[in-house]
Amino acid sequence: xLGILLLQLAIDIWWKPLQIKKHFEAQGIHGPPxxxxxxxxxxxxxxxxxxxxxxxxxxxxxxxxxxxxxxxxWVKKYGHDYVFWFGTKPRLFVPHPELVKEILSSKFGHxxxxxxxxxxxxxxxxxxxxxWAQHRRILNPAFHxxxxxxxxxxxxESGANMFREWSKLISSGANxxxxxxxxxxxxxxxxSRTAFGSSYAExxxxxxxxxxxxxxxxxxxxxVYIPGSRYHVLAxx
Numbered sequence: 001x002l003g004i005l006l007l008q009l010a011i012d013i014w015w016k017p018l019q020i021k022k023h024f025e026a027q028g029i030h031g032p033p034x035x036x037x038x039x040x041x042x043x044x045x046x047x048x049x050x051x052x053x054x055x056x057x058x059x060x061x062x063x064x065x066x067x068x069x070x071x072x073x074w075v076k077k078y079g080h081d082y083v084f085w086f087g088t089k090p091r092l093f094v095p096h097p098e099l100v101k102e103i104l105s106s107k108f109g110h111x112x113x114x115x116x117x118x119x120x121x122x123x124x125x126x127x128x129x130x131x132w133a134q135h136r137r138i139l140n141p142a143f144h145x146x147x148x149x150x151x152x153x154x155x156x157e158s159g160a161n162m163f164r165e166w167s168k169l170i171s172s173g174a175n176x177x178x179x180x181x182x183x184x185x186x187x188x189x190x191x192s193r194t195a196f197g198s199s200y201a202e203x204x205x206x207x208x209x210x211x212x213x214x215x216x217x218x219x220x221x222x223x224v225y226i227p228g229s230r231y232h233v234l235a236x237x
Contacts, residue, residue, distance in 0.1 A: 013037055013088050020090050024083045029092070031082035032074060039085025044070040154193040162186050184211075 017034045024030070032040050047069040056066065065072045071093065074082055080095045094100055127135055141147070162182060169177055188207045192198045 017085065017088050017090070021083070024090070029081055029083055030078045031084050032078070034085045037087065039087050039089070040070070041086055047073070151194045155190050158186055158189040158193060161189070
């Protein structure tokens, strides 16, 4: 009864992670130490908050230490290949483009994608195995080189519209504007023109709702949920 349940819990949150850690270390792959239940998620959040509290340097284009401070520090400490922990699940950091391509295109099914059943319907990025292969075959014709060449005029028109809007902003006396938002609008406009024959202006409400959904999904992924933890007494302080 209770003893078996506690034993299984100890195996899942302590023994299995330690065995996985030893397995990687035997192959020369190290990483930050595993912390019970939460893994390295608190460290990732803490370092991100520390960096975001500092002013952004005006010179230089090396933004990795700013946007991914934990991964930047771990690369310097453990090398380019290392293992970190998100909850009780290990994550292998792979920076080599060719190896990433081989992993993602492999049909052997060894690469398990992060489950997000509660976050909404699965697209190609969330499918695995035969379903992934089937959807990939359906989508392949849409990304054929000749098809993509036919999209160039629409993409160029979206870019020209963006520059015209920037010219208006500069003429009106604007000294600065949010480039991140501008490129987000550009991407949405290109998708609207090439996939749906419309424009961002015609469907901006839908894109705004999708952006909000993504924020909710990312917030869900960054938190390691423990059943009942929301009612913990510490949450009151």
